[in-house]
Amino acid sequence: xxxxxxxxxxxxxxxxxxxxxxxxxxxxxxxxxxxxxxxxxxxxxxxxxxxxxxxxxxxxxxxxxxxxxxxxxxxxxxxxxxxxxxxxxxxxxxxxxxxxxxxxxxxxxxxxxxxxxxxxxxxxxxxxxxxxxxxxxxxxxxxxxxxxxxxxxxxxxxxxxxxxxxxxxxxxxxxxxxxxxxxxxxxxxxxxxxxxxxxxxxxxxxxxxxxxxxxxxxxxxxxxxxxxxxxxxxxxxxxxxxxxxxxxxxxxxxxxxxxxxxxxxxxxxxxxxxxxxxxxxxxxxxxxxxxxxxxxxxxxxxxxxxxxxxxxxxxxxxxxxxxxxx
Amino acid sequence: xxxxxxxxxxxxxxxxxxxxxxxxxxxxxxxxxxxxxxxxxxxxxxxxxxxxxxxxxxxxxxxxxxxxxxxxxxxxxxxxxxxxxxxxxxxxxxxxxxxxxxxxxxxxxxxxxxxxxxxxxxxxxxxxxxxxxxxxxxxxxxxxxxxxxxxxxxxxxxxxxxxxxxxxxxxxxxxxxxxxxxxxxxxxxxxxxxxxxxxxxxxxxxxxxxxxxxxxxxxxxxxxxxxxxxxxxxxxxxxxxxxxxxxxxxxxxxxxxxxxxxxxxxxxxxxxxxxxxxxxxxxxxxxxxxxxxxxxxxxxxxxxxxxxxxxxxxxxxxxxxxxxxxxxxxxxxxxxxxxxxxxxxxxxxxxxxxxxxxxxxxxxxxxxxxxxxxxxxxxxxxxxxxxxxxxxxxxxxxxxxxxxxxxxxxxxxxxxxxxxxxxxxxxxxxxxxxxxxxxxxxxxxxxxxxxxxxxxxxxxxxxxxxxxxxxxxxxxxxxxxxxxxxxxxxxxxxxxxxxxxxxxxxxxxxxxxxxxxxxxxxxxxxxxxxxxxxxxxxxxxxxxxxxxxxxxxx
Numbered sequence: 001x002x003x004x005x006x007x008x009x010x011x012x013x014x015x016x017x018x019x020x021x022x023x024x025x026x027x028x029x030x031x032x033x034x035x036x037x038x039x040x041x042x043x044x045x046x047x048x049x050x051x052x053x054x055x056x057x058x059x060x061x062x063x064x065x066x067x068x069x070x071x072x073x074x075x076x077x078x079x080x081x082x083x084x085x086x087x088x089x090x091x092x093x094x095x096x097x098x099x100x101x102x103x104x105x106x107x108x109x110x111x112x113x114x115x116x117x118x119x120x121x122x123x124x125x126x127x128x129x130x131x132x133x134x135x136x137x138x139x140x141x142x143x144x145x146x147x148x149x150x151x152x153x154x155x156x157x158x159x160x161x162x163x164x165x166x167x168x169x170x171x172x173x174x175x176x177x178x179x180x181x182x183x184x185x186x187x188x189x190x191x192x193x194x195x196x197x198x199x200x201x202x203x204x205x206x207x208x209x210x211x212x213x214x215x216x217x218x219x220x221x222x223x224x225x226x227x228x229x230x231x232x233x234x235x236x237x238x239x240x241x242x243x244x245x246x247x248x249x250x251x252x253x254x255x256x257x258x259x260x261x262x263x264x265x266x267x268x269x270x271x272x273x274x275x276x277x278x279x280x281x282x283x284x285x286x287x288x289x290x291x292x293x294x295x296x297x298x299x300x301x302x303x304x305x306x307x308x309x310x311x312x313x314x315x316x317x318x319x320x321x322x323x324x325x326x
Numbered sequence: 327x328x329x330x331x332x333x334x335x336x337x338x339x340x341x342x343x344x345x346x347x348x349x350x351x352x353x354x355x356x357x358x359x360x361x362x363x364x365x366x367x368x369x370x371x372x373x374x375x376x377x378x379x380x381x382x383x384x385x386x387x388x389x390x391x392x393x394x395x396x397x398x399x400x401x402x403x404x405x406x407x408x409x410x411x412x413x414x415x416x417x418x419x420x421x422x423x424x425x426x427x428x429x430x431x432x433x434x435x436x437x438x439x440x441x442x443x444x445x446x447x448x449x450x451x452x453x454x455x456x457x458x459x460x461x462x463x464x465x466x467x468x469x470x471x472x473x474x475x476x477x478x479x480x481x482x483x484x485x486x487x488x489x490x491x492x493x494x495x496x497x498x499x500x501x502x503x504x505x506x507x508x509x510x511x512x513x514x515x516x517x518x519x520x521x522x523x524x525x526x527x528x529x530x531x532x533x534x535x536x537x538x539x540x541x542x543x544x545x546x547x548x549x550x551x552x553x554x555x556x557x558x559x560x561x562x563x564x565x566x567x568x569x570x571x572x573x574x575x576x577x578x579x580x581x582x583x584x585x586x587x588x589x590x591x592x593x594x595x596x597x598x599x600x601x602x603x604x605x606x607x608x609x610x611x612x613x614x615x616x617x618x619x620x621x622x623x624x625x626x627x628x629x630x631x632x633x634x635x636x637x638x639x640x641x642x643x644x645x646x647x648x649x650x651x652x653x654x655x656x657x658x659x660x661x662x663x664x665x666x667x668x669x670x671x672x673x674x675x676x677x678x679x680x681x682x683x684x685x686x687x688x689x690x691x692x693x694x695x696x697x698x699x700x701x702x703x704x705x706x707x708x709x710x711x712x713x714x715x716x717x718x719x720x721x722x723x724x725x726x727x728x729x730x731x732x733x734x735x736x737x738x739x740x741x742x743x744x745x746x747x748x749x750x751x752x753x754x755x756x757x758x759x760x761x762x763x764x765x766x767x768x769x770x771x772x773x774x775x776x777x778x779x780x781x782x783x784x785x786x787x788x789x790x791x792x793x794x795x796x797x798x799x800x801x802x803x804x805x806x807x808x809x810x811x812x813x814x815x816x817x818x819x820x821x822x823x824x825x826x827x828x829x830x831x832x833x834x835x836x837x838x839x840x841x842x843x844x845x846x847x848x849x850x851x852x853x854x855x856x857x858x859x860x861x862x863x864x865x866x867x868x869x870x871x872x873x874x875x876x877x878x879x880x
Contacts, residue, residue: 003879004736009798055711088718111552111704131711133551137702140406151835155828162824200770203840206832207777207847210825214781217824218788221817249784249791252737256730256787257780263726264776269718271398271711272769279777 006255007248015243015291016236016299022292023300026181033188040191045198048145050102050138052114055084055095059127062096070120076113077101086270095131095270102138148202152183155209167220170301175216178294182212182285189281200275208282211257215250216290222246223298227305235303239295254287328804328867338860342751345853348758351392357383358392391761394530395546396768396842399716401709402546403554406702409515409539411508413697415449415499418507420601422451422471422486422497429467436460437467442582443494451497458493468495475502508538514696516541519558521692532766541699551704559699560654562689564607566637567599567650569660590656591677597657599650604640609633613690615683616673623683624675627690634670642666651676653686719772726776727753730783738790741880744865745786748857752782755853756846765849768842778850785822785858788814794880803878804870811863818858826851 046053056062062083071079077100084095098121103113114133122128136144156176164172183205190197222242230238258280265276330338351358364380371377384390397404423442430440430453438457445452455464465488472486483502488495499507516535523531523545532544548554570584573596580586580598589595609629616626629637640649641663650660651674658676678686731749735742756775760767793810797803829851832844 002736003739004733006737057710088714088721111555115552129708129710130706131708132706134705135551135703139408140702147835151831154835155831158827158831159824162827166820199836199840200843203770203832203836203843206828207774207843210828210847211781213824213828214784214821217821218817221820225813245795246791248794249787252787252791253781253784256733256783257777259729259733260726260776260780263729264719264722264773267718267722267725268773268776269715271715272773275770275773279773 005248006251011244011247013240013244013247015240016296019292019296019299023296026289026293029188030181030184033184033191036191037187040194042187042191042197043194045196046099046134046136046141047199048141048148048197050136050141052100052102052117052133052135054098054100054114054117054130054134055132056098056121057129057131058094058096058125059092060094060125062094063124064096066124067096067098067121070124071098071117074113074116074120076103076117084270086273088267088269102136102141144199148199151202152205152209155206156180159209159213163217163220167224168303170298170303171220171223173301174294174297175213175220177297178216178286178289179209179212181289181293182208182282185285186278186281190278195274195277198274200272201278204275204278204282207279208286211279211283212286212289215253215287216294218249219243219246219290219295220298223295227303231305235305236299239299243291243295250287250290254283257283328808328870330864330867334860335864338864341856342755342861345751345755345758348389348391348761349754351384351388351390352757352761354384355392358390360384362390362392389761391764393757393760394764394766395712395716396766396771397544397546397705397707397712398769399712399719399767400546401707401712402544403548403551403707404703404705405543405551405554405558406536406704407541407543407559407699408702409512409541410698410700411511411539412449414507414511415504418499419449419451419497424602425471426451426453426468426495426497429471430455430464433460433463433467437464445496447498449498452491453495453497454493455495456493461490461493461495464495465490468497475500475506511696512539512541514693515699518693518695519543522558522688525688525692540702547709549706551706555701555704556685559701560689560695562607562686562692563654563694564610564690565603565652566605566640567603567652568640568644569648569650570598570600572597587650587652587655587657589660590653590658597650597660599652599657603652604649605629605633605637607690607694609636610690610693613687615680615687618673618675622675623678623680624673625678625683625687625690626671626673628671631670634668637670637672638666638668642668715769719769723772723776723779726779730779734783734786738880740869741790741793741866744862744869745783745790747865748786748862749779749782751861752850752853752857753779755857756850759849759853760846763845763849765845766842767846770840770843771846774843774846774850778847778854781825782850782854782857785814785818785854786862788817788821789858789862790880793878797878797880803875806878807866807870811859815859818855822851822855 064081064083067081068079079101080099082097084097086095089095098117100113100117114135118130156179159179160172160176163175186205186208190201219242222245223239226238226242226245230241261276261280261283265273265280268276360380361384364377364383367374367377368381427440427442430437436457437455437460439455441454443452443454455461468488469486472484472488475483475485483500485500485503485506487498487500490496512535516533519541520533523533523543530546532542534542536542543554543558545554567587570581573580573586574594576586576588576596578586578596578598583601584598585601587597587599589597609632610627611630612628614626616624618624645663645665648660648662650657652658658674661675674686727749731746734745734749738745753775756778759765789810792814793807796806796809796813799806801809826848829844829848833841833848836844
């Protein structure tokens with residue numbers, strides 16, 4: 001019977017031959033991301049900078065210039081108008097997004113302004129409908145930024161502690177290094193491509209943390225097992241064996257997840273496209289980082305290998321037995 | 327040996343069956359929803375043929391809980407309001423003045439004449455006494471007015487802070503009393519908003535307190551956030567004030583104990599009224615839309631006994647003079663008292679439309695908001711956009727599922743088919759759990775489910791890859807399968823617990839869409855571990871027992 005095999009049965013790829021280079025490349029990519037973030041910055045949505053965002057739908061094609069002319073005299077400050085294209089739209093469905101900056105001195109969002117904007121736009125195109133109107137005051141947006149940073153930091157701290165408890169501290173440092181790598185690169189790509197960064201992207205970031213971690217822990221689990229199995233072999237070899245043994249699974253899982261995500265990216269509509277893009281990017285980067293960052297850090301730090309007999313049992317089973325009942 | 331005790335098998339399959347049954351209503355979403363709506367109507371208004379017909383769309387004996395659709399999917403309005411809790415302090419302090427005045431008057435011999443003086447802080451009462459030597463006695467008298475605070479944290483404290491500032495007595499609410507007042511204000515606001523939204527009769531609104539002074543309101547199906555704001559954002563504080571005179575400028579000094587209020591209908595006209603109302607809206611027991619003798623829309627109202635008595639006494643003593651009906655700091659009308667009104671009921675006229683009078687009646691009936699609200703966040707999603715998102719999400723999920731299923735079967739053959747069945751059970755169980763806990767499905771939530779489809783396979787893949795490895799060391803198929811499950815377990819648990827931790831943090835820290843996503847992700851992890859460890863295993867064991875294959879190819 002035919003079996004699709006993405007990875008041959010026994011691979012002996014030397015993943016750590018050039019580990020200094022791959023690790024260096026990751027470092028360079030991270031520095032680049034930070035530089036781009038510092039210079040260009042993220043394209044924050046209204047969740048994080050406050051303001052109003054209006055989504056319009058019309059039967060006639062969108063005329064960004066006419067929209068701008070209609071809104072210009074109102075003196076609302078910075079207005080961004082973008083047409084949205086999507087394969088899921090019908091032929092007579094012309095969508096645009098209009099973003100208006102937070103109005104000075106207004107904590108609450110003024111419905112009068114929104115009403116004026118709607119009237120002005122309907123003057124341009126009477127068939128225009130407003131399918132969503134969202135306003136966030138500057139007070140809330142500030143809190144959302146803080147909340148998001150706290151959530152990401154807390155997630156990282158929790159992971160650090162959990163992996164430390166289950167493995168050794170070196171593993172934990174490796175895992176967190178990989179996660180920081182993934183988050184920094186994701187922020188980097190969002191800065192470069194200027195994809196709108198809103199609250200949902202934070203959820204995507206944390207999912208990336210979850211996914212990447214999932215991947216790293218599976219590799220680490222095998223490393224732990226092999227460290228006991230091959231007591232005398234050098235760490236680099238043990239790492240290589242472990243990555244090769246789990247390679248088939250790593251590829252299988254990445255491919256199935258990517259299949260699902262790509263379907264969502266193409267067919268899921270423009271509202272969540274940014275969100276799905278972040279996840280696709282995260283799956284790719286996360287898979288890469290579990291080998292070339294997490295394991296490389298482990299290789300650099302070394303592991304204490306004088307595990308005595310009774311210690312052999314504890315790390316692998318303490319949760320396994322209690323977890324079974326749950 | 328490959329062996330699962332019978333009781334465990336029964337348990338596993340009972341849970342799967344339960345999952346399928348509980349998930350089933352979601353397949354017939356529209357019917358079940360109409361059935362549930364009809365049940366609510368029957369409960370509220372008694373049976374009617376239409377309601378019974380709607381009810382018959384879904385059998386009563388079947389589970390009827392369905393996943394709530396979030397605003398981004400169904401369309402509706404979302405508001406985040408901040409209640410101006412400090413407003414209430416000023417009202418409390420104002421209400422205190424007559425008591426303080428009466429108490430000090432009995433001590434006139436030692437404190438002399440008393441006078442209320444304006445204070446820069448409205449939450450502060452300043453009273454000047456003409457005999458500074460009597461200050462100690464005056465403070466003592468006013469302190470007697472303070473009562474203990476009844477609250478969990480404020481126990482043992484008094485509700486007023488009283489101090490002397492030169493020849494003035496300064497009365498403010500104590501910190502404990504402010505905290506207790508804030509809490510009461512929030513409770514009242516929540517209750518009133520809930521009543522108003524319920525009167526509007528929308529389905530499944532969410533009204534939640536957030537933090538110390540915020541309220542989150544989500545109402546599916548409502549046209550726009552502005553509409554929702556008109557319904558809940560109006561304080562509807564009604565009061566009847568004694569009129570001292572009129573003015574043409576808002577800056578005119580109203581005189582001590584008075585305030586200046588603009589007219590609702592006539593721009594440029596201001597009324598000077600006494601600050602302390604004769605009767606306030608809290609004494610209202612009913613309000614109904616009506617028409618006045620000239621057939622213009624109006625609102626009929628009725629006071630409770632106490633309010634009716636106060637109103638009766640006041641009207642008896644002031645025949646021929648006007649009084650002001652003040653609604654949210656505007657004089658709606660200022661009729662002249664024609665006769666003694668004793669029944670405790672009356673009519674509010676003004677320039678209302680029929681809609682306005684109906685809405686005013688609703689607002690008055692549900693009670694006044696104790697404090698004003700400032701809106702920090704407003705979102706409206708049109709129903710078309712929501713429907714588009716659902717459609718797109720469904721197509722994407724179907725394609726994703728087909729791709730993943732095909733890929734699994736190509737890679738693992740028969741075991742792949744087993745994995746696919748497990749995946750389908752898994753999705754059913756996610757929906758069962760979502761319906762059971764009454765979770766709300768949002769667009770990121772759908773993404774969470776699609777991601778789970780991809781990731782749920784991971785646990786199965788871990789097991790299958792491990793079985794492959796064990797098969798190579800030639801221990802016989804039964805032993806290899808056994809070892810595959812056993813050795814993959816620690817990796818599965820570690821990997822999923824860590825992801826679960828992030829889901830929990832997302833849930834705790836996040837709001838709105840992030841939360842919806844965290845819920846589906848978290849539940850997805852639980853069900854995917856369950857299906858991988860128990861359901862898949864149970865199916866493989868079942869197949870193995872039937873066939874007893876010599877060799878297994880995976």
